[in-house]
Amino acid sequence: MYIPSKLHNSLTEKPFSHCNICENSLHETEYLIEKAYKRFDNDLGEELLFEVAICLPCIYTMRGQLSTESLLRIEDLFKEKEMAMQQQPELLEKARQQPLHYCLLSGKSVDHCKSYQVYARCSGDEISQQQLYILGDSILSEIQESLSKSTKEELERFTDEHVGGPPELKKLLNSGEVILF
Numbered sequence: 001m002y003i004p005s006k007l008h009n010s011l012t013e014k015p016f017s018h019c020n021i022c023e024n025s026l027h028e029t030e031y032l033i034e035k036a037y038k039r040f041d042n043d044l045g046e047e048l049l050f051e052v053a054i055c056l057p058c059i060y061t062m063r064g065q066l067s068t069e070s071l072l073r074i075e076d077l078f079k080e081k082e083m084a085m086q087q088q089p090e091l092l093e094k095a096r097q098q099p100l101h102y103c104l105l106s107g108k109s110v111d112h113c114k115s116y117q118v119y120a121r122c123s124g125d126e127i128s129q130q131q132l133y134i135l136g137d138s139i140l141s142e143i144q145e146s147l148s149k150s151t152k153e154e155l156e157r158f159t160d161e162h163v164g165g166p167p168e169l170k171k172l173l174n175s176g177e178v179i180l181f
């Protein structure tokens, strides 16, 4: 499956070509794309808040900076939500059929979200391992809450050392708003 245009670089309107952290080409490695949107009430559409493309080597380095405890806490949260979704097969089916419309971990429609994030794992200009999904506002705030103060400090240390990009990107990474999974 080709990367849908929603996940293209909004400036070039083409697939992302370089990692936002190490600036290496994305042609030789798999990479993750993450975009965050704010939704307006009354069907007034949505606004892109941020977008990043990060190569897997950078993702692994970042995860390596997090304590096992932090990683396990986030993993547990994902597992718990996935299991809850499996109890609701119709919801799960909808999320699988329309991955850009229903939250993978809650089944909530974007129409009912004030904000949401889109994730994709890519290889070249294709989606890799069918990893294309969104997370709605309620799940995102649970993930935020599950990040301890020390996790945020760990992320901060990493971005200070490795991220040369714009200060806005550093801020996003530090706050844990960019989710590394």
Ligand SMILES: [Zn+2]
Pocket (backbone or CB within 6 Å): 019, 020, 021, 022, 023, 024, 054, 055, 056, 057, 058
């Ligand atoms: Zn990179």
